[in-house]
Amino acid sequence: MCASFSISSTFFRLCQTRLPLRLIKSILSLPKRIRRYLLFAIDSTIFLGATCIALNLRFEDLPLIEQLTKYQEALFLVIPVKFCIFYLLGMYRPLLRHTGVEVLWLALKSVIFSEAVLVGFSWLLGVPVLPRSVQIISALITWIGVVGIRFSVRQFLMFVDTAPKTQKRRDLVPLSDDLKPQRIIIYGAGAAGFQLSQALLRESAYEVVAFVDDDPEIHGRLLDRVPIYSSLMLRSLIDQYHVTMILLAVPSAKPHEKRRILRSLKGLPVKVKTVPSISEIVTERVSIGQIRNVDISDLLGREEVLPDPSLLRINITDKAVLVTGAGGSIGSELCRQIAQQNPKLLVLYELNEFALYSIDAELAETYPQIPRKAHLGSVTDGDRLAEVFQKYEIETVYHAAAYKHVPLVESNAAQGIINNAYGTMVTAQTADRCGVDTFVLISTDKAVRPTNVMGATKRIAELVLQALAAKPETHTRFVMVRFGNVLNSNGSVVPRFKQQIAAGKPITLTHPEMTRYFMSIPEASRLVIQAGAMGQGGDVFLLDMGEPVRIYDLAVQMIELSGLVPGEDIEIEITGLRPGEKLYEELLIGGDAMPTNHPKIFGAREAMISWEELEPMLDQLFVTAYQKNPAKLRSVLQTLVPEYAPTVKSASSMSRSTH
Template identity: 45%
Template sequence: MLQSRRKMLLILLDIAIVAVSIYTSYYIRFDGSITFEYSRQVWSYMAISACLGTICAVVFKLYNRIWQYASVGEIVSILKAVTVACTASYLLTWGISGKTVPLSVVLRTYETILLLMGGSRFMWRMIRDNYYKKKEHQGRAMIIGAGDCGSFIAKELKHNPASTLYPVAFIDDNPFKIKQQIYGIPVVGGREKILEAIEEHKITEIILAIPSVPQEEVSKIIDICKRTEVQLKIIPRLDDVIHGKVTLNEIRNVEVEDLLGRDPVRVDLQGIADYVSNKVVLITGAGGSIGSELCRQIAPYQPEKLLLLGHGENSIYNIENELRRTYPKVKIESIIADVQDKARIYKVFEEFQPKVVFHAAAHKHVPLMEKNPSEAIKNNVFGTRNVADAADLYGAERFVLISTDKAVNPTSIMGATKRIAEMYIQSLGRSSRTKFAAVRFGNVLGSRGSVIPFFKEQIARGGPVTVTHPEMIRYFMTIPEASQLVIQAGAYAQGGEVFILDMGKPVKIMDLARDLIRLSGLRPEMDIKIEYTGIRPGEKLYEELLTDEEGLTSTLHNRIFIGKPTNISRADIEMEIRRLEKVLGENGEIIKDVVKHVVPGFVNVS
């Protein structure tokens, strides 16, 4: 009912516009005194134009548009409708009356109708547009990036009634855009003007709308914004802009991942598909941070069956439900098993015959493993041996061990056990038909037990944030990035390699703590205190990615490198593992002495 009334009002308005336009055109043409011979033509021309004008407006759907959001498309439609209507009215009037309408009248009528029809509709948009009526309670936003994405976000912020922000300034490094306006919002300058613009325009929130800019540049811009206390938000994905998905809901807080300055991983889709598609793929530790992400990354490649093996039933249950919901066509088998249980692992391989194995099951907490060295050995060494031996025995094509930078010149039991696991699969790879490889990388952001969730919990409690040492440095990468590179490295495996992932620049844990506090809208040392607790058992100030004897060669991927395989005899490593078996449950120092014999680079600092 309301829509019909609105359409009728618009039709009446347009008829009135046509009538006024024609009458005033004749009036001006004849200097205020329309001659008798043209007076009858005025009314016939007016009636014909009103009828044809209404028909053309309906044909070009001028009454089916929401003029509050009128733009170029609506202007073009008005232009088409008026042009066709005026041309047809001129010809029809000429045909009926036998007398042409004066050309000056036709042109002036055409101009006036265009002006009044377009003007009336865009006046309605101006009345409804928030441009002229900013709400005082709204925050003031500065948008970094005056491209398509930034412009779209500015338009959304201005027109969306749910918006709590109003855009007042753009920042863009393009010199041709500086001092220009977009939707009435000035482009005040490049990134060097960020701090000045925040003060001048009383900015309460910054939105980074530069999804196509390399992550390294985004990180540099974030570094500038971090000097202020203004809240930072970001539009994260270029795909969202391409597919028109950018809405206010896509604007999220800047996270630590954005500070790393790492571009998305480029993967060889065909190379991965060749060894994963239509194969039975087993992932141990499938409920963990890396294991579950490996499941998510592998599922789209349509494996014949995806085996989710884990010790914790809740985590396996969660990832199974997620995968069944997201990838309903993928066959999934959940297996509750402990990699330390050799008979159970062999039974799994006998039943399912996996062709590709990603071994992510491990104990990884450094201080905990220092206190429980026997458990670290049982899980990280014997568990790896069980899975690797089963892969060899039952003819798996590839076996990829998830390792860690802590395995290089280890100072902890956890790192040393992961190094022994690397050594074991390297020795196995020398004679096995299975292509064994290890992938070594540093810390992953957001993994269970990592420093990021720990810091966030401390900040949520009001602090203090505890840092072990002001000079502590670590390598970081995101969980999806690490998982994608692990899968890609599996495609390059020929047997016995240790792949090293490019971790980028190392990050100071102190800087990470400060950034997290700032990103939470708080001030380091003022709102949230930072305290030093001292280096924990097994920790070292910085991590390494290569042992002294390992060289480094490149692969086809710019973020994956190969450490030179070490010459390890299978008989020797098995003898050392038997020695470890004999000291299980003994005093920690006795265990560490044996571990040091197996891993000469092991220097325990606890």
């Protein structure tokens, strides 16, 4: 007993030294080829050792040396045969650092198949075949050995990775606050939480002290040697462990579940970050370990209906597709979605040089296999458009080019009319003359009973397409898709609020009761593509935008997501409505929305004007825009769009813009 105690004490003292760590590090510093040979040697030892142990267990009443002599010829075949089978079946392909449960099945197949091949070779060469019982015992020992050595190596590598962190904790000299690892709680004890903890284990700057989960069946259990608690204990856990950050590891949670979790974390004195969502992991090729800040889209997002693959492909796959305004928020996302559907050719048409360069470079890197062409040009230049349409035999056009910033268009009314209304007319007529099959207009909810020039110009664009579609000689199928605000688009409130919060400045809000519809840019783009495939010609489609969001609440949530307190750290200033701005937006002018085959897409019965009646009014509008006559411009706009009701500020702004 004393001897046993002495050996245990010696082993314990040895582990307390840095000798094992130095030994492991010296092995890891060897070239990869040498380390690979070392694994070959270890496996070979296991192969031979397992056979010898199996012989000894099977013939325990006989001297082992006699059995080894009797089956020596078969023993000579053990290492080369098993090694070759293990190699051919891929046992040496997985990285030991990332060994997972898949190696269990791979090793089992390799062991069973190698024993069978060993019998076959022994029979062919006429050497004594090992007894069946010996083979079964040998196979079991071999499987345990090769699996055990791989998981042991993985644990050793994890030990080496985390050794600096462990050593810091044991140092006698206390660490300064700047050097201490951040203590973290992971919300979600599922597969994503486990993968995240494994990734953080290799980072000395972080220490996972607890998991929390809403599943009561796993409370009190351990995950990766870390206890799992109820989410109700979060505040006490934060105080007990001095936690500075909570990481959300629930990528598959539905939007309403994620909103519930985020609301429950409101007011806690910690930063909140999250792993990417499932859609981000799939579409953007990010990994589960890439932590990001919680975005407002995590709160505003809604459960997206899976897109219909046939609707996504019908106007794109194996076709020449052109996107106007390809460098904008919606245009660039349309390009990404189109590239995923394998078009014959993707043509990017954009007026802004840098925006065109950016999306072209991104597509070249992300979708190098997709043929594409980038062209600078204005949608008001019919000759340039015709040149591009005819050169590439364009079959589908997504018209996203437009001025959309309400106050800017309000103070530059003539330019807004020329770009949004005249540009749409020129592009649509050119598309029809050049034989384009499908033309999809990206419209807006601001076209419904507009109080601003931007909304009025988009309604005129809709009227143009409706009138052209009704002409009997029209070849192109014209479709309009109307939706509200998209999250994080250029010039929208979300990026502006982010900038103000980051700078520590007050958030400026025009009215405390203002509401808006919001949708993510990727979802909006997918729905636009699907709606464009459903139209017969002259159709106006509406996207289900969900519930409207109060902008004041949005500002409060964004401040809180940044770990700040509204009214204390960041003020919210009410500045008053800007020219042409509405308190709320609508998607339908009149009548009820008609359901379609897609639950998030609806049809609208909107009034139209025949081309014979519309054309002279358009000519008058465009001439007036070029003449910069504010009073006449407003009058012509109201004639074309009777529901256009500019505010007093809007009218005065338009008047100033033309002088």
